[in-house]
Amino acid sequence: MKVVLFCGGQGMRLRDHDENVPKPLVKIGYRPIIWHVMKYYAHFGHKDFILALGHQATAIKNYFLQYSEYESNDFILTNGGRDVTLLNSDIADWRITFVDTGLKSSVGERLTAVRHLVEEEEWFLANYTDGLTDVDLNRMIEFGQSNNHIATFLAVKPNVTFHTVDIEEDGRVMAIRAAQAETTRINGGFFVMQNKVFEYMEEGEELVEAPFGRMIEESRLGAYVHDGFWACMDTFKEKQMLDEIHESGLAPWLVWRNEAIPRLGETRPPLP
Numbered sequence: 001m002k003v004v005l006f007c008g009g010q011g012m013r014l015r016d017h018d019e020n021v022p023k024p025l026v027k028i029g030y031r032p033i034i035w036h037v038m039k040y041y042a043h044f045g046h047k048d049f050i051l052a053l054g055h056q057a058t059a060i061k062n063y064f065l066q067y068s069e070y071e072s073n074d075f076i077l078t079n080g081g082r083d084v085t086l087l088n089s090d091i092a093d094w095r096i097t098f099v100d101t102g103l104k105s106s107v108g109e110r111l112t113a114v115r116h117l118v119e120e121e122e123w124f125l126a127n128y129t130d131g132l133t134d135v136d137l138n139r140m141i142e143f144g145q146s147n148n149h150i151a152t153f154l155a156v157k158p159n160v161t162f163h164t165v166d167i168e169e170d171g172r173v174m175a176i177r178a179a180q181a182e183t184t185r186i187n188g189g190f191f192v193m194q195n196k197v198f199e200y201m202e203e204g205e206e207l208v209e210a211p212f213g214r215m216i217e218e219s220r221l222g223a224y225v226h227d228g229f230w231a232c233m234d235t236f237k238e239k240q241m242l243d244e245i246h247e248s249g250l251a252p253w254l255v256w257r258n259e260a261i262p263r264l265g266e267t268r269p270p271l272p
Contacts, residue, residue: 001048001141002118003041004126006107007034008054022056024129025063026239029246030071032063033233034129036253039090043256044137046125047094050117052101052110061098067091108207115198128189131232132242132253135190140224144192149222150215151197153208154188156230159238185223188230229253 007024024034038049053060069075074087101113111126118124123145135154144152166175187208200211215221229252233239245251 001046002050002121002124003038003046003048004050004052004111004114004118004124005034005037005129006110006127007051007060007129008057008101008103008105008110009130022059023233024060025056026233028132028233028239028242033132033242034060035072035090036132037127037129038094039256040132040253041125041127041137042094046137048097049094050097050099050114052099052114054101054103054105054110057098057100064091064096064098106204106206108201108205108211111207112198112201112203118195122195124193124195126191126193128232130234131189131230133188133190133226133230134228134252134255135224135226135230137190140190140226141192143224144222147222148220149192150194150200150218150220151212152192152222152224154190154230155185155223155225156188157227158184158186159231185225188226189232192224 005024007022009023025032027033028036041047041049051060069086069089069091070084072090076085076087077083078085097117099114099117101110105113107128123141125141133154133156140152140154163176163178165173167173197211200214201207202210205211212221231238231242231245231253233242242251
């Protein structure tokens with residue numbers, strides 16, 4: 001399947017990190033988060049990427065134009081450094097299409113702008129490019145397709161602590177309590193979509209508001225519940241958290257290092 005990655009946001013809450021680096025290029029370890037997301041999809045066999053660009057599009061283009069395989073792969077150096085032999089490769093078999101979708105476009109507008117690139121695909125994948133997970137993508141795709149949802153999103157527990165408040169009309173607080181994590185779910189930004197999604201979208205609309213609302217009315221919107229690892233990089237604090245997890249050597253989203261997860265086309269247990 002083709003994978004649409006929304007790369008056009010300004011990442012305002014990450015400005016304290018480096019305002020000259022677009023959010024998709026903020027690094028976790030030695031590679032930017034967009035690389036981690038793409039490696040995740042490539043692990044499951046989906047290597048045809050469409051980057052819906054906007055803010056600092058040139059920086060993202062240049063990153064891949066100047067991509068160095070030696071940063072994240074083992075290699076052999078011989079002949080006094082004149083010959084280098086890679087022992088493996090990251091992106092040699094990836095296809096990446098770069099599309100400028102506007103500086104201030106919404107996610108819905110960016111998706112519409114690349115419609116012509118997925119119009120012959122019955123199903124495609126999409127991602128906000130700021131979240132990481134260890135979910136079995138094969139199972140999520142199977143879930144969305146078997147239920148014939150127009151769109152299915154990953155439903156996860158929020159990775160921040162927040163509280164709910166009971167307030168009287170006069171402003172008095174009657175109770176404050178931690179939100180129930182077991183019953184609170186948010187959109188994790190990983191999508192499985194039918195091409196029919198465009199039939200539910202109108203010009204200028206954001207993706208998850210009116211279009212998803214129309215799908216809900218027809219019972220055609222799905223949520224794939226995941227209780228494993230998920231985290232987004234929306235703030236500098238969250239970036240630091242992901243750095244710490246990566247440095248520990250136990251980053252759950254590095255699924256390409258975990259051969260226990262079935263690859264595309266392999267036999268796997270039935271859905272629960």
